[in-house]
Amino acid sequence: MSTPSKVFILYTGGTIGMAPSDPNNLASPLTPQPLDDLIQWVPSWKNGVVEKDEKDNNKIKSIKLENGISLGFDNFEKPLDSSNITPADWQIMAAGIEKVYNEYDGFVILHGTDTMAYTASALSFLFENLAKPVVITGSQLQISHERTDGVMNLVNAVHIAGWKSTGLPCIPEVVVCFADKLLRGCRTSKVSSTAWAGFDSPNFPHLGSIGEHIKINEDLLRSIPDEKQSFHVIKDIDTNVIDITLNPGMQASQLKKIMEPKEVHAIILRTFGAGNAPDKKPFLDVIENIVNADKTIVNITQCQQGMVEMGLYASSAALLERGVISGLDMTPEAALTKLYVTLANKIGIQRALQMQVSQRGEQTENLFDLRYGECGNSGESTKSFDEFRTPDRRFNVKRLSRAVVRFQSLGVVGTETGKPVSIRVFMNKPGSKSETPKDDPALIANFMIEADGKDHNVVNVVPENTSRGYIGDGDITLSVRADEGVKFWFKGLYLALFAKA
Amino acid sequence: MFESYKNNRLKKICLIYTGGTIGMTKDGKGVLRPPDNPEDFTKIAPEINEIAEVDFVALMNKDSTNIVPSDWTAMAQAVYDRRNDGYAGFVIAHGTDTMHFSSSALAFALGPGLSFPVVFTGAQTTPAIAHGDARINLVRAIKVAQEDFAEVVISFGDYVFRGCRTQKKDEKRFDAFESPAIYPIADITEKILRYPIARSRSDSDVTNEINLIPDYADGVIQVGLIPGLKPDLLIPLIENPECKGVVLQSFGAGNVPDDGIYAFGDFIRRAVSYNKPVVITSQFPANSTLETHYAPGVAAVEAGALATGNMTSAAATVKFRWVLARVEKEIQENIISTNNKLSRIKDLMGEVYVREMD
Incomplete structure (x- = not known):
């Protein structure tokens, strides 16, 4: 006997539950059908123990499956074609899950494919401290169609949401389960409007693959939040x-x-x-x-x-x-x-x-763009510049992948017009002087700028050993130095820190 | 000396340089920029002179992000002016970011009469990257331009794609392009393996007469349909006299919201009442937006929106500008009246001109 678990299925509409609006005309526009019409098409659920709704005896309240999973159901009053899903509907879905969050072990949302990736992303951001799987699925062909992909998608989604019974790991994320792929919700994009594998996560590996076995890449999963961090739903959004x-x-x-x-x-x-x-x-x-x-x-x-x-x-x-x-x-x-x-x-x-x-987990890298401000102008130039900035607390130097220093509108006046002069940027070495050697490890950029009175935009990737050695967890000071007799000005000095998310 | 060409007379190829990564060099400051002397470009692959007799035209030197429709006109004109100069084909070196827009634009400008290949190519890396794709893509394009094609194509990586059916899919990988609705028209191997869908120089509809129509209207804006977008936000856009039409990029197979305050029907009808067409494209042009069975797609078309079949979004946008310019000219020349503007645009958009949809 497998461990019992409870899975909540929320039906919002979409192709999976569609049928021709005129049953006698198969070519008539497809419109969404009620939930009960949909679940009768899953063969393996026929052996389940069905509990009817107390008020409406035609409505199914729950089904207890042989594999230990008990299914609970709810549906949108008016099932929607997913191109008509709006942010208000995301809030309805989020509230629907919030209401029964403590009662169930996992959740399945049935949804149309057109905006499924939007909903998956939206719910990812709306749910704070999610500790249980929310699996979104749907189909390319309606579940009543003889060639439907709906049964397979729905059954797989339930298996993933019912992790306690099926022995799969708990995925504390909003995910999309579609065809042979399990994808992080906020990494998912629609990639085809007709193929079975209509979704992919182009910039992130799949969280799992679905074949004879459901294989989850546990290394990729987000960690389950601490019990003290309680689940809640963000209510305020601005869609303008x-x-x-x-x-x-x-x-x-x-x-x-x-x-x-x-x-x-x-x-x-x-x-x-x-x-x-x-x-x-x-x-x-x-x-x-x-x-x-x-x-x-x-x-x-x-x-x-x-x-x-x-x-x-x-x-x-x-x-x-x-x-x-x-x-x-x-x-x-x-x-x-x-x-x-x-x-x-x-x-x-x-x-x-x-x-x-x-x-x-929606992006591979974080970007911290430090702005060191401006310095003088062509009428008023200077010989040196020192300023510090403190990266956000989320910056972790151990995860730094690239650091890029750049000047906006850098100009110089030198000893000889038109001759290139060297403008050097040092990191965390405020004592550097114009004669500090060019092989000093704190030197992160050496720009050769023509002393033509014009503005230059220049960029340099900081050498790896320098950025690793000279960036700590605290402030980052940049010092700009020029040759003897050379003066400079700039509109902006920036340090972009790219760190693995 | 390269084997297979030793004793053959070399074919003439016209290589037109427009800019892009494929020609970029590092200057003294380490900044990537187009070569000061575009002629240096041919030096990235000296062997092209052993497989063809290459004439070089430095037409422009632009990052492809800065290419504008008047540049498409210049490219089309450059090919047209040299059409009878004995070239087996043309190669256009171009930046990758907007190459698929330019290849679509030239397909429409040069039209179905084109009897030789116009081959766009470019690269993901500069020629200075030893393992990069600049040199190899150029050499391959020079080869492809000698083959039996009679259309505008993109030769990139291992494939030849139809120019008006291609989109950029990846900003880094060497297989940068894809043709989502049809197969590539050829594979690049030791031989160029043409597929039957490729248009041949000997096809019966190849006339040798190019009807050059190289103009594109401006004032077209492309808006993505996103959940929660209130059409009212876009009203100022269509009321702007500079706006001549709107491309709505739909979800999936051409569906447009048709429910409540988010319904686009009124917006489309309003644009139509201003004589401004609304064109619906899909990011996934594998399926036809014309044959939608879903109520929301039907509603948009009923309100007056123009479906674009399985055209790519780039081809549909370019075709829309090209059709708009044609129709504006017809109105100016009193060939049609302003009242018939939208129906004329609808007819031209719906007509397959250079196999841009099927």
Whole structure:
């Protein structure tokens, strides 16, 4: 006899429960059907012990299966096609689970495929201290269809949620179980609208594979929260966000127009490649004005796979400097839903930090962008600069993968016009002098700048031994030095720290 | 000297350089930038001169992020002007970020009359990376341009894709592109293995007459449908006189919300009343948005939105701009009246022109 467990199934609608609106016309538009019509199609559940609803004898309240799992059910009053799922519905789902959270060992949500990845991401962020599996599934063909994938998906999802009975590890996360894959919810993207394997996590390994056996990669699972950290649901979200895809020749003025209404609080900007956007002045000016109006811009890539590398190259650094937030390698679904939550309760620099640091395992790296401020201008230059910044407490130097130092609008006046001069940046060595040797291990960048009176944007990846040796858990001081007789100014000095999440 | 070409007369290939990673070099400061002298570009793969007689055209030198529709026009014109100069094919070296937009744009500009290959290629790494893909992709593209193709293609990694059916899928890996709705049109092996769907120089519909239509309208904006997006937020967008049309990127197979305050029907009808088309694309163009059986997709089309079959989002957006420019010109020349603008756009969008959908 296997260990008894309780699994709660919440039916929200979607293809899995659809049927032609006109039963006599198979080509009529598909519309969602009630829950009880759906569960009768699972052959292995027919042997279960059924308990009917006390009030409505036609309604199934629970089924006790032979494998020890007891199923409890609830459903949306009006099952929805998933393209009509809204943030209010996420709250209904979250509240539905919160209500019975202590009663059950795991949860299954039946959902349409179109916005399943959005819901999976949203619930990941809405649930704090989740200690039990929430498994989202659905199907590409309705469960009544002779070739349906719905039965398999539903039964597998129940097996994962009923971990106490099935002997699988407890997955304290929102996950998507679809076809042969088990995926972290906030890493999941829809990748095909027709294939059985309609979902994938392009930037993260699968949490599990489903074949003859269900195999879970336990190393990848998030840890189960401490018992003192009680489960709760975040209620406040701000959905006044627009999702814009860059395409060649898009006018900056249009972007401006979109962001003008005060109801629009943020945009998700789907840029090219590794976070690239036009670096022409009109475009950057519009970006700057949007950010100055206290609106948020999050940069994610149009490519299914890959990471926004703002701050690694001079062209995209221009966006970071203007206050654009890096979406790193988040899926569009995760970036959006995380933004909904972040917009509602974080302001200013905290908002950028919150977005650029992993909350639920939704990204591979965290980005801490330290801003050391400006120094003089072309009329008023200086010979040296020292400033310190303290990284956020979530920064862990042991997980540092890359450190990148960059100047925005760096200019120099030297002894001889046009001749390149050396501008050196030292880390945690405030006593450095202009004659400190160039092989000093605290030297993190040596920029050769032409003394032409013009502004230069320059970037340098800090050598690994330096960043490891000279960054501790505390403050990070940067000191800028130049050759004798050389003066400089800059609009911004930045240190971007990328650390494994 | 490379074996197989020793005693053959080399074919003529025109190599057009537009910029991108494939040509980038490191300057003294360690910053990547386009080569000061674009002619240096051909030096990344000296062997191309042993497999073809290569003429080099330095058309522009741009990071592909900064490519705009007037650059598409310049590229199409550059090919068109040299169409009778005895070239077996053209290679266009281009940045990867927007290559699929440019290849779609040239497919429409040069049209179904094209009787030779126009091969886009580029690279994920600069030529300085020894194990990178810059040199090999260029050499392969020069080879592909000599083969029996009569269309705009992207040659990248191990595959040749139809230019108007390709999208960028990965910003790092060497297999950067995919063609989600159809197979690649050829595999690159020792021989170039063409698949039957590839368009051949000898196909009956290849006319040798290029009807060059290289113009693209501006004012098209692409908005993603996301759960919780109130259509009202987008009203200022369509009221802006600079906006000539909207591309809505749908969930899945073309479904658009049709419920309550999030329903897009009124928004679409309003845009249509302003004579501004609304085009629906899918991020997953494997399935046709035209044949949707789901109520929410049907509602959008009934409200006047234009479905885009299984076109990629990039091809649909480019085609939309190209159709819009054509129709604007027809109105200007009094060939059609403004009242018929939307129906004319609908007809042209629905018509397969260069196998951009099926």
